[in-house]
Amino acid sequence: MSIDPTDVPIGEREVRDAVERLKPWAHVTPVMTSRTLDARAGCSVFLKCENLQRVGAFKFRGAMNALLQLDEKARGKGVVTHSSGNHGQALALAGSLLKAPVTVVVPNSAPAIKQAAMKGYGATIRLCEPTLAAREAAVAEVVASAGSTLIHPFDDWNVIAGQATAAWELLDQAGPLDAVIVPVGGGGLISGTAIAVKARSPETLVIGVEPERADDARRSLISGEIEPSGDPRTIADGLRTSLGKRPFAVISRLVDRIETASESGIIDAARFLWERLKIVVEPSSAVVVAPILEHRIGLEGRRAGAILSGGNVDLSPFFDALAAKWL
Amino acid sequence: MSIDPTDVPIGEREVRDAVERLKPWAHVTPVMTSRTLDARAGCSVFLKCENLQRVGAFKFRGAMNALLQLDEKARGKGVVTHSSGNHGQALALAGSLLKAPVTVVVPNSAPAIKQAAMKGYGATIRLCEPTLAAREAAVAEVVASAGSTLIHPFDDWNVIAGQATAAWELLDQAGPLDAVIVPVGGGGLISGTAIAVKARSPETLVIGVEPERADDARRSLISGEIEPSGDPRTIADGLRTSLGKRPFAVISRLVDRIETASESGIIDAARFLWERLKIVVEPSSAVVVAPILEHRIGLEGRRAGAILSGGNVDLSPFFDALAAKWL
Numbered sequence: 001m002s003i004d005p006t007d008v009p010i011g012e013r014e015v016r017d018a019v020e021r022l023k024p025w026a027h028v029t030p031v032m033t034s035r036t037l038d039a040r041a042g043c044s045v046f047l048k049c050e051n052l053q054r055v056g057a058f059k060f061r062g063a064m065n066a067l068l069q070l071d072e073k074a075r076g077k078g079v080v081t082h083s084s085g086n087h088g089q090a091l092a093l094a095g096s097l098l099k100a101p102v103t104v105v106v107p108n109s110a111p112a113i114k115q116a117a118m119k120g121y122g123a124t125i126r127l128c129e130p131t132l133a134a135r136e137a138a139v140a141e142v143v144a145s146a147g148s149t150l151i152h153p154f155d156d157w158n159v160i161a162g163q164a165t166a167a168w169e170l171l172d173q174a175g176p177l178d179a180v181i182v183p184v185g186g187g188g189l190i191s192g193t194a195i196a197v198k199a200r201s202p203e204t205l206v207i208g209v210e211p212e213r214a215d216d217a218r219r220s221l222i223s224g225e226i227e228p229s230g231d232p233r234t235i236a237d238g239l240r241t242s243l244g245k246r247p248f249a250v251i252s253r254l255v256d257r258i259e260t261a262s263e264s265g266i267i268d269a270a271r272f273l274w275e276r277l278k279i280v281v282e283p284s285s286a287v288v289v290a291p292i293l294e295h296r297i298g299l300e301g302r303r304a305g306a307i308l309s310g311g312n313v314d315l316s317p318f319f320d321a322l323a324a325k326w327l
Numbered sequence: 328m329s330i331d332p333t334d335v336p337i338g339e340r341e342v343r344d345a346v347e348r349l350k351p352w353a354h355v356t357p358v359m360t361s362r363t364l365d366a367r368a369g370c371s372v373f374l375k376c377e378n379l380q381r382v383g384a385f386k387f388r389g390a391m392n393a394l395l396q397l398d399e400k401a402r403g404k405g406v407v408t409h410s411s412g413n414h415g416q417a418l419a420l421a422g423s424l425l426k427a428p429v430t431v432v433v434p435n436s437a438p439a440i441k442q443a444a445m446k447g448y449g450a451t452i453r454l455c456e457p458t459l460a461a462r463e464a465a466v467a468e469v470v471a472s473a474g475s476t477l478i479h480p481f482d483d484w485n486v487i488a489g490q491a492t493a494a495w496e497l498l499d500q501a502g503p504l505d506a507v508i509v510p511v512g513g514g515g516l517i518s519g520t521a522i523a524v525k526a527r528s529p530e531t532l533v534i535g536v537e538p539e540r541a542d543d544a545r546r547s548l549i550s551g552e553i554e555p556s557g558d559p560r561t562i563a564d565g566l567r568t569s570l571g572k573r574p575f576a577v578i579s580r581l582v583d584r585i586e587t588a589s590e591s592g593i594i595d596a597a598r599f600l601w602e603r604l605k606i607v608v609e610p611s612s613a614v615v616v617a618p619i620l621e622h623r624i625g626l627e628g629r630r631a632g633a634i635l636s637g638g639n640v641d642l643s644p645f646f647d648a649l650a651a652k653w654l
Contacts, residue, residue, distance in 0.1 A: 030357065051605045235653040263653050271646045278378045278638035280605040311605035318645045319598045326562040326590050 007249040012199035014161040015192075018065045019168055025064050025097065026165070029053050031173040031305075036276050041292045043299045046174035050166055051281050051311025058166050058189055058309050059090035059153070065162025066151045067094045075100040077147040082135045084110035085238060086310055087153035092121035103148060105138040113314060154188030155244030164192030170305045171200055178302035179205035181288045183309050184217040184258065185239040187247025193307065194254035205256045207297065209288045211236045211266065217243055217251065218258040235263055238284030238310065259297065265290035273308075285309045334576040339526035341488040342495055342519075345392045349492055352391050352424065356380050356493070358500040358632075363603050368619045370626045373501035377493055378608050378638025385493050385516055385636050386417035386480075392489025393478045394421045402427040404474040409462045411437035412565060413637055414480035419448035430475060432465040440641060481515030482571030491519030497632050498527055505629035506532035508615045510636050511544040511585065512566040514574025520634065521581035532583045534624065536615045538563045538593065544570055544578065545585040562590055565611030565637065586624065588617035596620055600635075612636045 032047040050058035067079060078101035081091050088104040095102030102123040106115055107130035115125050128138040142148050152159065166189070167180055182193045194206045210217050214232035220243055229242040243251070261269070270286035272293060273279055285308040291297050292304065359374040377385035394406060405428035408418050415431040422429035429450040433442055434457035442452050455465040469475050479486065493516070494507055509520045521533045537544050541559035547570055556569040570578070588596070597613035599620060600606055612635040618624050619631065 049605075056603075056605060233653075235649065264650070267646060267649055267653065270649075271642060274607050274646075275642055276383075278376075278383060278607040280601050280607060315598060315602055317648060319594060319601075321644060322562065322594055322597075323591070326594065 008195070008253065010157050010161050011195060014157075015164040015168055015196050015199065018061075018161045019165045021068050022061060022065060022162065022165055025068075026061050027053055028169055029166070031170060032277065032279070034277050037272075040272075041304075042295060043292075043301060044303045045292060046170065046177065046303070046305045047277075048166055048170040048173075048305060048307045049279065050307060050309050051279060051285060053310075055086065055089045055093050056310055056312045057086035057090065058163055058307070059086040060093060061165050062154075062156075062159035062162035062188055062192070063087060063090035063151060064094040064097075065165075066156060066158040067091070067098055067100060069158050070100070070149060074149050077149070078103065079151050080105065080139055080142040080146075080148040081151050081153060082106075082139055083153050084114060086312060088114070088118045088123070089121065089312075091151055092118045092123035096122045101148075103142050103146075105135055105142070107135065111314070152244070154186035155246050157246060160188050160192045160195070160246060160250070162192070163189045164196040166307055167193040167196040167305070168200075170307065171197065174303070174305055176201065176303065177204050177305045179207055179297065179299055180305040180307070181207045181209060181292065181297065182307045183236075183239055183284055183287050184208040184210040184243075184251075185284065186241045187217070187243045187251055189307065189309060190255060191247040191250035194250055198254050206254060208251070208255055208258045209261055209291060210239055210258065211287060212260040212262050214239050215258075215260050218260060220248060221252065221258060224252075234266075236266055236284040236287050238282065239287065259291045261287045261290035265294060269293055279308075280311045280313060281308050282310050282313050285311070335522070335580065337484050337488050338522060341484075342491040342523050342526065345388075345488040346492045346495055348395050349388060349392060349489065352395075353388050353492070354380055355496055358497060359604060359606070361604050364599075367599075368631075369622060370619075370628060371630045372619060373497065373504065373630070373632045374604075375493055375497040375500075375632060375634045376606065377634060377636050378606060378612060380637075382413065382416045382420050383637055383639045384413035384417065385490055385634070386413040387420060388492050389481075389483075389486035389489035389515055389519070390414060390417035390478060391421040391424075392492075393483060393485035394418070394425055394427060396485050397427070397476060401476050404476070405430060406478050407432065407466055407469040407473075407475040408478050408480060409433070409466055410480050412441060413639055415441070415445045415450070416448065416639075418478055419445045419450035423449045428475075430469050430473075432462055432469070434462065438641070440643075479571070481513030482573050484573060487515050487519045487522070487573060487577070489519070490516045491523040493634055494520040494523040494632070495527075497634065498524065501630070501632055503528065503630065504531050504632045506534055506624065506626055507632040507634070508534045508536060508619065508624065509634045510563075510566055510611055510614050511535040511537040511570075511578075512611065513568045514544070514570045514578055516634065516636060517582060518574040518577035521577055525581050533581060535578070535582055535585045536588055536618055537566055537585065538614060539587040539589050541566050542585075542587050545587060547575060548579065548585060551579075562593055563611040563614050565609065566614065586618045588614045592617035592621060606635070607638045607640060608635050609637050609640050612638070
């Protein structure tokens with residue numbers, strides 16, 4: 001597929017602006033290194049800990065960057081999105097900070113705990129049937145009735161520019177990198193990452209990783225058009241979605257390669273990060289570490305950045321078992 | 328109980344020396360802060376993340392500091408200790424780094440996974456019956472037969488000076504603190520902490536926290552002599568032991584107060600740290616955060632440091648359940 005350059009209207013300037021715009025609001029998350037990880041990986045790995053971002057995921061960057069670019073009037077009318085996960089929480093927090101009403105359309109199949117988290121930040125939850133049609137109808141109705149602005153979880157240039165700031169910081173913090181490795185879900189994070197990295201360091205590889213069972217980005221790059229993800233059964237719940245049009249335009253032009261991770265590889269990588277690095281990451285983040293541990297990236301002796309996208313995991317089974325044993 | 332000052336032969340000088348001595352070997356662990364934690368606690372909390380220390384616990388500081396002070400000949404004859412947990416791993420790593428043979432006397436009731444970790448660093452494991460007499464006999468035999476030097480987990484001035492370096496770093500990293508809060512097990516960490524903190528900032532409170540079910544330090548301070556801990560049933564497995572003589576001499580002189588934490592308070596604090604701060608800490612560390620979250624420290628509006636002593640937790644139940652569900 002040939003891509004008209006005008007398909008991608010954001011670049012270094014928009015990322016730099018987002019970095020400045022987010023300064024008072026988002027955390028500059030730390031970059032972790034580990035001798036144990038480097039020894040296992042055979043290369044120097046720099047982990048950008050977006051699990052330590054506000055709401056526990058990089059999603060706050062994009063949601064906040066988009067909301068900050070609405071004028072007072074638009075903010076007053078509120079914003080709406082659809083999400084069963086981290087973007088909903090991120091927009092809910094952004095709205096509470098900027099006093100903008102937030103409505104999140106949530107499939108009625110979503111866990112109650114996630115709905116509760118969004119409500120905790122003051123968002124209005126609107127349940128819908130778990131279908132694309134029902135979701136789009138619900139969003140359209142909120143837009144029509146309240147004049148709310150849709151802030152899409154990933155198919156939005158302001159959101160993408162916000163997500164780009166994580167990789168921008170990583171380059172500042174880690175120094176020159178031979179590759180930046182990033183998970184692929186709807187494509188907001190990887191497209192922002194690719195824009196940031198290629199603007200500053202064109203020779204640095206940008207490598208996406210997705211679950212084998214949700215390899216729609218890999219298939220889409222082969223066919224040249226967006227291949228639907230279907231409803232893949234993967235533990236990496238943040239990566240089940242199909243690519244957005246805008247992210248796909250960026251990925252087609254700027255991403256060097258897509259790798260995949262098996263379900264057991266994802267679980268092994270998550271366990272490694274929890275057990276050895278003592279950090280809580282969600283499976284959708286661990287996916288980037290799986291091919292590194294399996295030496296499938298081809299970076300032996302080199303310097304690799306990896307974005308750990310979030311750390312929101314349901315810990316109830318673990319702590320309920322502890323309580324049952326000890327209380 | 329009146330304590331002769333000569334009871335405590337280490338002070339600022341020994342701590343400074345240990346800081347320098349450990350520089351090439353131990354991590355300067357990060358200090359974490361969290362708006363969410365501060366809001367819940369009503370004060371500014373600075374978490375010294377010793378869960379990110381080598382072997383996942385502060386214990387590496389003391390073991391390495393003690394081993395570094397043995398001459399070549401003594402190192403060549405090896406060292407011995409008794410431990411079913413973090414100190415054994417710490418000494419095993421220290422020995423592997425300095426090419427000193429390490430023997431760890433381990434009660435045969437200790438989990439196989441902990442023995443495997445020590446063996447992984449090259450230590451020799453010597454099993455004994457889980458009684459004090461059997462343990463002491465086994466250690467004495469290794470000392471007699473191989474000429475090994477005992478490096479006690481906590482009742483050793485060089486070990487205590489090593490543990491003191493965590494609080495020393497914390498004061499450098501966090502700036503002035505109104506209190507430093509630290510768990511109490513055998514007393515190595517709290518006594519080192521008290522020496523470091525009172526040397527630099529006498530007005531800073533040093534507060535120990537132990538499980539309600541293992542409140543031997545509290546009872547010992549009341550009676551004026553070391554009260555045995557018994558075999559308390561607490562989830563905080565690192566804090567079940569009785570105080571050592573040397574730590575008790577320091578605690579009696581320099582520690583301002585002992586607080587306790589209930590089992591449910593410990594589990595709630597651990598869950599808070601995992602879920603909101605995205606860090607894996609063991610229950611013996613979470614114990615210091617319990618009274619902070621419960622507003623029982625009396626530090627509202629002040630600045631409190633807390634040492635998260637380690638992060639070694641058996642994650643098998645959690646990841647085995649994930650694997651069973653997804654693979």
